[in-house]
Amino acid sequence: MYSTFRQFSRNCSNIIKNVNRLAHNEAKKADLEKRRAQMMAKGLPKLKPIPNVKDIILVSSGKGGVGKSTTAVNLAAAMKVEFPEKNVGLLDADVFGPSVPLMMNLDDTPILNDKNLMEPLVNYGVKCMSMGFLMSENAALIWRGLMVMQALERLMRQVEWGPTDYLIVDTPPGTGDTHLTLLQNLPITGAILVTTPQSASIQVTRRGGVMFEKMKIPIIGIVENMSSIKCPACRSNIQLFGNGVDDLAEEFETQILQHIPLEKEINSSSDKGVPIIIGKPNCNEAIVYKKLAQQVKEFVENKPK
Ligand SMILES: Nc1ncnc2c1ncn2[C@@H]1O[C@H](COP(=O)(O)OP(=O)(O)O)[C@@H](O)[C@H]1O
Ligand SMILES: [Mg+2]
Numbered sequence: 001m002y003s004t005f006r007q008f009s010r011n012c013s014n015i016i017k018n019v020n021r022l023a024h025n026e027a028k029k030a031d032l033e034k035r036r037a038q039m040m041a042k043g044l045p046k047l048k049p050i051p052n053v054k055d056i057i058l059v060s061s062g063k064g065g066v067g068k069s070t071t072a073v074n075l076a077a078a079m080k081v082e083f084p085e086k087n088v089g090l091l092d093a094d095v096f097g098p099s100v101p102l103m104m105n106l107d108d109t110p111i112l113n114d115k116n117l118m119e120p121l122v123n124y125g126v127k128c129m130s131m132g133f134l135m136s137e138n139a140a141l142i143w144r145g146l147m148v149m150q151a152l153e154r155l156m157r158q159v160e161w162g163p164t165d166y167l168i169v170d171t172p173p174g175t176g177d178t179h180l181t182l183l184q185n186l187p188i189t190g191a192i193l194v195t196t197p198q199s200a201s202i203q204v205t206r207r208g209g210v211m212f213e214k215m216k217i218p219i220i221g222i223v224e225n226m227s228s229i230k231c232p233a234c235r236s237n238i239q240l241f242g243n244g245v246d247d248l249a250e251e252f253e254t255q256i257l258q259h260i261p262l263e264k265e266i267n268s269s270s271d272k273g274v275p276i277i278i279g280k281p282n283c284n285e286a287i288v289y290k291k292l293a294q295q296v297k298e299f300v301e302n303k304p305k
Contacts, residue, residue: 062204064173067225069099072170098132105273197241221257
């Protein structure tokens with residue numbers, strides 16, 4: 001009887017010891033996590049606004065060739081057409097494949113002002129900056145990591161943007177160094193995801209969306225590009241691919257801002273350096289970009305303070 005009691009009391013004391021040890025371990029773990037978070041926060045660059053720039057809008061997608069640059073260029077030009085009193089900037093953050101020089105028909109080299117800052121080049125009333133203005137076509141091909149970040153730093157900070165209401169940022173494909181540098185350095189008002197309706201594009205765009213969610217960047221919405229073509233005979237819209245973009249919008253609790261058709265003229269006008277919104281401001285496609293500009297303005301006006 002006595003030995004049973006001793007065994008019981010030993011077991012109880014072991015249980016208490018284990019519970020105490022567990023509680024101690026948990027407290028230690030929580031303390032470690034807290035210190036880790038503090039260290040990480042210290043290591044990250046602080047968000048620093050660009051002087052005089054009010055709202056920064058990213059145009060992004062996981063995939064290349066889906067129409068990010070076309071959307072960014074037409075959106076920037078449409079913002080200026082729709083709201084001429086506003087100052088609009090366009091930053092081409094695609095260091096490896098800048099598109100803004102071609103699409104905005106700009107090929108000068110920016111001049112340095114007396115503050116040693118570069119003056120953006122201007123066309124269609126939009127102030128533009130791109131790595132393409134600063135170096136020959138293939139010079140950045142073998143850059144990586146630090147060099148890309150230094151180039152971006154130059155494009156972000158060593159430019160005299162002047163008073164700018166909307167700075168539209170065209171980004172490269174993927175979720176790599178460029179995105180992290182932009183997201184960790186700049187206070188971004190919101191991001192637009194551009195995707196085509198095929199699963200391969202949607203899948204990669206989803207990763208872009210997850211990155212924005214993780215970095216707490218609001219997603220303004222999705223642009224479904226090349227979503228349909230017009231039948232040459234009857235001019236009705238033919239949907240080429242499925243409705244996967246609807247699911248993507250639902251997943252991120254956001255909206256499809258616009259469906260932009262696959263239209264020869266969108267491509268040929270970009271290639272000529274006259275965005276369709278400038279060359280044919282009243283055609284259906286231009287109207288879609290104008291609506292997109294309205295939506296972005298509304299988003300900015302209603303952004304959480
Ligand atoms: N809606 C569209 N209709 C026709 N061509 C388009 C459309 N959107 C983009 N393009 C063309 O597709 C190509 C890739 O577009 P781009 O904007 O450079 O893509 P990204 O910046 O995503 O790599 C370009 O030649 C562009 O003119
Ligand atoms: Mg591009």
